[in-house]
Amino acid sequence: MYPHVARLGAAGLAAALLAPPALAQQVAPLSNNGAQPSSAELSQLKDELAQQRALVNRLLLEVQAQREQLQRMGTPSNGVLLSQQRGMGGAMSGQAPVAEPPVLPPVLPPAVTGVPAPLPPQQRPDQPGVPAPVPAQPAAPAQAQNTSRQQPNRPPEVAPIGDQPGVLTAPGTYVLEPSMQYGYSSSNRVALVGYTVIPALLIGLVDVREIKRNTFTTAITGRTGLSNRMEVEVKVPYVYRSDATVSREIFTGTAVERVFDTTGKGMGDVEVAGRYQLNNGGADKGYYIAGLRYKSRTGRDPFEVVTDCERRCIGENVTGTGLPLDLPTGSGFHSLQATLTWLYPSDPAVFFGNLSYVHNFKRDDVTRLVRNGEREPLGSLQPGAVLGFNFGMGLALNDKASLSLGYDHSTIGRMRQNGATSIGSVRTQLGTLLLGYSYRLSPKRSLNIAVGAGVTRDTPDVTLTLRLPMTF
Incomplete structure (x- = not known):
């Protein structure tokens, strides 16, 4: 076995299973005929994996922000938001109604979406054992949605x-x-x-x-x-x-x-x-x-x-x-x-x-x-x-x-x-x-x-x- 194959190990196999069809076809020759990929191909694969991880992380953050927004809308202690959501029947002023909350798409596992899963916070490759910082979440657009009605x-x-x-x-x-x-x-x-x-x-x-x-x-x-x-x-x-x-x-x-x-x-x-x-x-x-x-x-x-x-x-x-x-x-x-x-x-x-x-x-x-x-x-x-x-x-x-x-x-x-x-x-x-x-x-x-x-x-x-x- 070549040294670069040994370094891939289980990570290379997981990437081959979870990668999109185009990436799977590129990684498959490693296990079939043992052909040695060039350094340019390995670099390209790493870049594509990094881009897909960043995309998945961004999508997960957006889903989390929308879920927290829906939880805040249903919390009875939020008097300000409830006062804006209640009493919408008397449209005396003729303004547009409150925008309905967006329907969130189901979160599919990586095997279904074909996108590799992000690393857990405790497994940062650069600093093992140090939790990864949570990126700042965007402000919930609840107030912006209410402007159409009230x-x-x-x-x-x-x-x-x-x-x-x-x-x-x-x-x-x-x-x-x-x-x-x-x-x-x-x-x-x-x-x-x-x-x-x-x-x-x-x-x-x-x-x-x-x-x-x-x-x-x-x-x-x-x-x-x-x-x-x-x-x-x-x-x-x-x-x-x-x-x-x-x-x-x-x-x-x-x-x-x-x-x-x-x-x-x-x-x-x-x-x-x-x-x-x-x-x-x-x-x-x-x-x-x-x-x-x-x-x-x-x-x-x-x-x-x-x-x-x-x-x-x-x-x-x-x-x-x-x-x-x-x-x-x-x-x-x-x-x-x-x-x-x-x-x-x-x-x-x-x-x-x-x-x-x-x-x-x-x-x-x-x-x-x-x-x-x-x-x-x-x-x-x-x-x-x-x-x-x-x-x-x-x-x-x-x-x-x-x-x-x-x-x-x-x-x-x-x-x-x-x-x-x-x-x-x-x-x-x-x-x-x-x-x-x-x-x-x-x-x-x-x-x-x-x-x-x-x-x-x-x-x-x-x-x-x-x-x-x-x-x-």
């Missing part, structure tokens, strides 16, 4: 139950959100016109009115992100209203009730809004988002519809019912709303709240249109300011569905006419219990449903809202 320092998503979404739209992303809202309210009013001789006897007239109101509002909302912390929004609504009033004609001694039906439809008041995230937030830290919304008066003005009055609707000598013959679709006043939204993630729930203030701008020289084309002067009018707040909790059911519970309350100030409080104007309290549900239909579409139940007399009895945000 970037770091961005608030968690919750099922929307109001007009103020919590998650901002990512920059360069456009969201088109068609929506439909239905509201129903009913109220009874009893007016006693006369005087009492004793508490049980009334001399005069009793005016009883029952009002049933149905309101349908469809809207198209578009928003886009200007930066990681700021977004803008435009909302264009279309309103259809139907009112039915059951009453007896005032100042008329009749026992017959009369039904007064009226409807109205048309474009509503266009709104423009902007929101900005004030802080970074994080796990067990609150997020604060400031917003500003402007509402125009593009809808049909309440003072432009014909009121059922022959000459006057206020003061003495009132004639007619005083009800509009056609319902308006807008408020008739410009308004500006400032909001502050707060979100606090506490795995697995997200707590949220909102404070808002609405300022209605005054109108001068207001007149009301009555029958026969006549106008009744009302002077200057300014609706009262609206102070509101809401709070609630969002809970992720799975990676597609989420549920939200909350309460919304608004207090509306009294109307002012010609610088003084309007006669008959009172402060109004509106309270609503809210329930919202969100389901992600696809990576770019979500279905959001919210139900509101009125808990005060002046609040609509029920409100149902359906939204379908789509990302482009």
Whole structure:
């Protein structure tokens, strides 16, 4: 046996068994005919083996890094990553979903892959007995994968139950959100016109009115992100209203009730809004988002519809019912709303709240249109300011569905006419219990449903809202 064959020994045999077909054909002559390979061929074989060992080592390091990444994603103690992975059902913002973890290929033994196995750490050929140092592993790309859905320092998503979404739209992303809202309210009013001789006897007239109101509002909302912390929004609504009033004609001694039906439809008041995230937030830290919304008066003005009055609707000598013959679709006043939204993630729930203030701008020289084309002067009018707040909790059911519970309350100030409080104007309290549900239909579409139940007399009895945000 030649000396170089003796030096190969078992290592040469193992290399011949584990090497690819091309290398096996080159090593086979050593055992068949004993031909002595040249030093160039031996050097080439050693280089190829070293390259393949380096390739295998690099592949094993990548597999190990991916396995450690999957273990970190499933560890409950990692609150930051869990807070980013939970609550993905309410895709209000319309951003892309979280990237699925890569499917790792099976680790095959060297005999199957045809690549020689790397040396164990305890068998370094240059320094026997000294463990080989472990190369630095690349950083796990978990955070990079989350940026497609929810970037770091961005608030968690919750099922929307109001007009103020919590998650901002990512920059360069456009969201088109068609929506439909239905509201129903009913109220009874009893007016006693006369005087009492004793508490049980009334001399005069009793005016009883029952009002049933149905309101349908469809809207198209578009928003886009200007930066990681700021977004803008435009909302264009279309309103259809139907009112039915059951009453007896005032100042008329009749026992017959009369039904007064009226409807109205048309474009509503266009709104423009902007929101900005004030802080970074994080796990067990609150997020604060400031917003500003402007509402125009593009809808049909309440003072432009014909009121059922022959000459006057206020003061003495009132004639007619005083009800509009056609319902308006807008408020008739410009308004500006400032909001502050707060979100606090506490795995697995997200707590949220909102404070808002609405300022209605005054109108001068207001007149009301009555029958026969006549106008009744009302002077200057300014609706009262609206102070509101809401709070609630969002809970992720799975990676597609989420549920939200909350309460919304608004207090509306009294109307002012010609610088003084309007006669008959009172402060109004509106309270609503809210329930919202969100389901992600696809990576770019979500279905959001919210139900509101009125808990005060002046609040609509029920409100149902359906939204379908789509990302482009």
